[in-house]
Amino acid sequence: xxxxxxxxxxxxxxLRIETQVDAGAVTDAWSTSPMFRGIENVLVNRDPRDAxxxxxxxxxxxxxxxxxxxxxxxxNALGITIPDxxxxxxxxxxxxxxxxxxxxxxxxxxxxxxxxxxxALTADPAAASSLQRSLSAWPNNSxxxxxxxxxxxxxxxxxxxxxxxxxxxxxxxxxxLSPEASLVLMAHYLEALDWQxxxxxxxxxxxxxxxxxQTYVVGGMATAVDPTSSRAVNPTSVSRMxxxxxxxxxxxxxxxxxxxxxxxxxxxxxxxxxxGVGNLLCVGDFPERDGTRLFPSGVIRNRSLGSVETxxxxxxxxxxxxxxxxxxxxLHPADGVTxxxxxxxxxxxxxxxxxxxxxxxxxxxxxxxxxxxxPLARMAVAYAANVTRARQLVDxxxxxxxxxxxxxxxxxxxMLTRAxxxxxxxERISPWLDELSANIAAGNLTIADTTKxxxxxxPATATGYGTTEAPRxxxxxxxxxxxxxxxxxxxxxxSTWNGSPRDVAGNRGAWEQALLGVPVHDAExxxxxxxxxxSFDPCMACAVHVLDAEGAEVTxxxxxx
Amino acid sequence: MTTSATGPTPVTGxxxxxxxxxxxxxxxxxxxxxxxxxxxxxxGEIARAVAAAPRLPVVWIATQDCTAxxxxxxxxxxxxxSALLLDVISLDYHETLMAPAGARAxxxxxxxxxxxxxxxxVEGAIPTASNGVHCLIDGETGLSLVRRATAxxxxxxxxxxxxxxxxxxxxxxNPTGATGVSGAVSGIANLVNxxxxxxxxxxxxxxxxxxxxxxxxxxxxxxxxxxxxxGQRIHAAGAxxxxxxxxxxxxxxxxxxxxxxxxxxxxxxxxxxxxxxANCHTRNWNETSWxxxxxxxxxxxxxxxxxxxxxxxxxxxxxx
Numbered sequence: 001x002x003x004x005x006x007x008x009x010x011x012x013x014x015l016r017i018e019t020q021v022d023a024g025a026v027t028d029a030w031s032t033s034p035m036f037r038g039i040e041n042v043l044v045n046r047d048p049r050d051a052x053x054x055x056x057x058x059x060x061x062x063x064x065x066x067x068x069x070x071x072x073x074x075x076n077a078l079g080i081t082i083p084d085x086x087x088x089x090x091x092x093x094x095x096x097x098x099x100x101x102x103x104x105x106x107x108x109x110x111x112x113x114x115x116x117x118x119x120a121l122t123a124d125p126a127a128a129s130s131l132q133r134s135l136s137a138w139p140n141n142s143x144x145x146x147x148x149x150x151x152x153x154x155x156x157x158x159x160x161x162x163x164x165x166x167x168x169x170x171x172x173x174x175x176x177l178s179p180e181a182s183l184v185l186m187a188h189y190l191e192a193l194d195w196q197x198x199x200x201x202x203x204x205x206x207x208x209x210x211x212x213x214q215t216y217v218v219g220g221m222a223t224a225v226d227p228t229s230s231r232a233v234n235p236t237s238v239s240r241m242x243x244x245x246x247x248x249x250x251x252x253x254x255x256x257x258x259x260x261x262x263x264x265x266x267x268x269x270x271x272x273x274x275x276g277v278g279n280l281l282c283v284g285d286f287p288e289r290d291g292t293r294l295f296p297s298g299v300i301r302n303r304s305l306g307s308v309e310t311x312x313x314x315x316x317x318x319x320x321x322x323x324x325x326x327x328x329x330x331l332h333p334a335d336g337v338t339x340x341x342x343x344x345x346x347x348x349x350x351x352x353x354x355x356x357x358x359x360x361x362x363x364x365x366x367x368x369x370x371x372x373x374x375p376l377a378r379m380a381v382a383y384a385a386n387v388t389r390a391r392q393l394v395d396x397x398x399x400x401x402x403x404x405x406x407x408x409x410x411x412x413x414x415m416l417t418r419a420x421x422x423x424x425x426x427e428r429i430s431p432w433l434d435e436l437s438a439n440i441a442a443g444n445l446t447i448a449d450t451t452k453x454x455x456x457x458x459p460a461t462a463t464g465y466g467t468t469e470a471p472r473x474x475x476x477x478x479x480x481x482x483x484x485x486x487x488x489x490x491x492x493x494x495s496t497w498n499g500s501p502r503d504v505a506g507n508r509g510a511w512e513q514a515l516l517g518v519p520v521h522d523a524e525x526x527x528x529x530x531x532x533x534x535s536f537d538p539c540m541a542c543a544v545h546v547l548d549a550e551g552a553e554v555t556x557x558x559x560x561x
Numbered sequence: 562m563t564t565s566a567t568g569p570t571p572v573t574g575x576x577x578x579x580x581x582x583x584x585x586x587x588x589x590x591x592x593x594x595x596x597x598x599x600x601x602x603x604x605g606e607i608a609r610a611v612a613a614a615p616r617l618p619v620v621w622i623a624t625q626d627c628t629a630x631x632x633x634x635x636x637x638x639x640x641x642x643s644a645l646l647l648d649v650i651s652l653d654y655h656e657t658l659m660a661p662a663g664a665r666a667x668x669x670x671x672x673x674x675x676x677x678x679x680x681x682x683v684e685g686a687i688p689t690a691s692n693g694v695h696c697l698i699d700g701e702t703g704l705s706l707v708r709r710a711t712a713x714x715x716x717x718x719x720x721x722x723x724x725x726x727x728x729x730x731x732x733x734x735n736p737t738g739a740t741g742v743s744g745a746v747s748g749i750a751n752l753v754n755x756x757x758x759x760x761x762x763x764x765x766x767x768x769x770x771x772x773x774x775x776x777x778x779x780x781x782x783x784x785x786x787x788x789x790x791x792g793q794r795i796h797a798a799g800a801x802x803x804x805x806x807x808x809x810x811x812x813x814x815x816x817x818x819x820x821x822x823x824x825x826x827x828x829x830x831x832x833x834x835x836x837x838x839a840n841c842h843t844r845n846w847n848e849t850s851w852x853x854x855x856x857x858x859x860x861x862x863x864x865x866x867x868x869x870x871x872x873x874x875x876x877x878x879x880x881x
Contacts (some may be wrong), residue, residue, distance in 0.1 A: 037729070042732045042868070061628045162651075168661050222857040344697075
């Protein structure tokens with residue numbers, strides 16, 4: 001039977017998943033991105049210095065990341081090297097974004113797949129207290145605390161207005177958490193709701209606001225630093241960020257990571273469900289002062305952690321064979337020629353024809369191969385590259401859980417690597433702040449290379465690309481500048497990789513493959529499908545984009561009845 | 562264990578960051594006091610109004626969006642965003658946050674629309690080209706969904722610039738014929754526009770709390786924007802704290818120059834403050850700062866069609 005999940009909720013943006021389910025398991029899957037804006041087309045003929053403001057609006061959940069990739073692309077095209085203070089500030093903002101994004105993902109987006117609200121209502125608060133005390137030193141651990149949380153949840157349910165929780169799959173047999181674990185995690189769902197806004201205050205200090213911080217500039221940052229000025233980043237604001245960094249580290253170490261390990265222990269079957277394609281790609285990120293990057297780049301194939309292939313961005317292509325576009329395919333992003341052409345059914349409709357074109361998402365491939373990107377790719381590449389801290393974190397967690405590295409390639413594996421990289425970054429925020437402090441104290445107040453700020457200083461034509469590791473994976477921007485304007489802009493985004501439709505060879509995209517074999521207990525309550533898809537943390541506004549090379553108009557959409 | 566090698570840091574008294582208690586009375590009072598400050602109303606009056614049962618149902622429709630307005634909602638109140646969701650409103654449909662998916666989600670929407678008495682929030686632009694096929698939710702166009710959801714609403718909040726006037730999706734050449742709520746739903750009644758990219762969540766929640774307190778919408782300007790949030794020009798005495806430098810003729814001329822470090826006027830770097838009406842300077846983002854405060858020009862994100870009208874961003878604005 002066909003099971004359609006639309007809308008897939010608890011993600012960023014819009015996503016439709018169709019699955020074929022036979023004998024209680026998924027036998028085929030189709031991923032549809034059903035929304036399209038055309039931001040890259042909007043960019044054509046604009047000032048390249050403005051591009052980051054536009055591209056940041058690709059996504060407000062992973063805000064910042066497409067701003068960063070954009071300024072890097074333009075800097076690469078113009079041959080600009082940013083100063084050390086800008087490097088540090090960019091790292092700090094991106095790290096804060098990771099922590100925020102990943103914590104919200106676990107509790108508020110993924111959490112209801114694993115935590116049964118109704119089970120929490122039957123928990124013994126004293127037992128929940130004992131459980132919490134066994135997990136970490138987090139101080140909200142008393143019987144009274146958990147009794148209060150339980151009473152609050154019960155009052156909420158008794159009000160008859162279930163709001164966000166109405167219609168959830170409560171009581172589904174796939175929920176395996178104990179009532180006490182459910183209560184602990186529901187308490188942390190609520191606590192994280194209030195904590196998340198603290199984490200991103202680093203964006204407000206360095207970027208003026210969140211979402212969509214506003215201090216990136218081509219050449220560096222517009223965040224002035226000056227130890228003697230109250231209107232610049234100074235020792236007082238650094239101290240404030242140090243306090244936030246401590247808060248972040250405490251929450252990650254005492255709540256997020258222990259909770260993730262609790263979930264992993266409670267759902268052992270899910271360490272081998274949703275294994276996916278097994279090919280991983282990471283562009284690397286978080287440049288350190290010595291020229292290395294915290295997350296190294298690389299490619300892994302066939303789940304082999306024995307070696308890392310060197311990444312060659314020229315091998316990236318996008319395929320539109322099964323997407324609602326026309327034109328040549330596949331092409332490297334720098335040469336992309338794409339024209340939107342919707343050929344799906346006239347809305348309203350019940351079903352898509354998945355034997356033809358079925359998504360506004362394109363299909364990025366690496367040398368023709370399907371790749372998964374994201375936390376699993378980052379941690380696996382760092383692990384295979386023998387990065388010490390990655391080895392410690394992964395081996396430590398797997399050892400605690402009694403699992404081998406093969407378990408990383410799974411639904412739980414994606415969740416675990418997401419938590420571990422958060423822990424790693426949470427450790428780095430404070431040292432980066434120390435680097436910034438030392439620069440300021442030494443009188444290094446440079447925050448941008450402004451020698452190429454004026455367009456009159458640019459060559460007649462220039463091309464470049466910029467990459468970043470967004471929380472959801474590898475992100476690349478390619479830009480061509482001509483006569484001081486954008487002539488071509490193309491973006492390849494993590495959820496485009498992971499959520500791609502099939503390609504010319506018929507290869508399924510990453511989460512289409514991960515869904516194969518997933519058990520489905522109840523077609524009316526596709527909880528298991530959500531677990532697998534959510535483990536990728538889809539970000540669909542990011543995933544869909546179009547650009548017509550050379551700045552031509554996008555053609556009129558054709559609606560085929 | 563994978564906790565840090567140096568051991569856990571005690572939580573209480575971590576720097577100056579307060580410890581929120583997500584389920585306590587403190588969250589609720591924190592919510593009320595933030596709203597009292599935003600609306601210049603007594604805390605007690607707000608507390609009485611927002612605690613009334615049943616909670617106000619909210620149906621949140623996302624179309625061509627980036628979800629930043631939702632994220633801004635989650636940053637809106639400090640402390641106490643959990644109180645907003647548990648004690649003040651009933652968020653009956655919101656794809657980013659709701660537990661069910663697919664058919665169950667659709668049923669939740671239909672039930673909320675059938676019950677009526679809800680606030681409709683729209684986030685994102687609405688594509689109208691080619692009969693709206695550029696935004697499809699369960700086989701229905703965003704255009705159809707927005708018309709359906711706004712029809713029976715107590716009032717509709719168009720949050721963020723995309724929902725107000727099409728925002729970035731409608732920027733030239735507007736590839737999908739994107740427009741805002743007022744452009745997509747002709748004759749819509751009780752519409753409130755809350756522009757910004759994104760909206761500052763405080764203004765969004767304060768509009769709802771104003772309604773709970775007064776059972777009317779707050780005073781609106783001719784563009785249907787609440788005057789409490791959009792009534793003051795950024796570039797004015799008593800508003801932007803760099804205005805004194807403008808008066809003194811002191812300007813930032815390059816990133817990191819002396820003027821930039823000392824917080825001088827950003828007009829010559831392209832600042833759109835003189836044409837922008839907003840309250841970023843009084844209701845700071847994340848209760849911490851705002852773009853001009855951090856050192857970057859205002860891009861004028863509350864200004865209609867700012868993606869075309871205010872670009873190039875870094876070029877001094879005409880008449881400015």
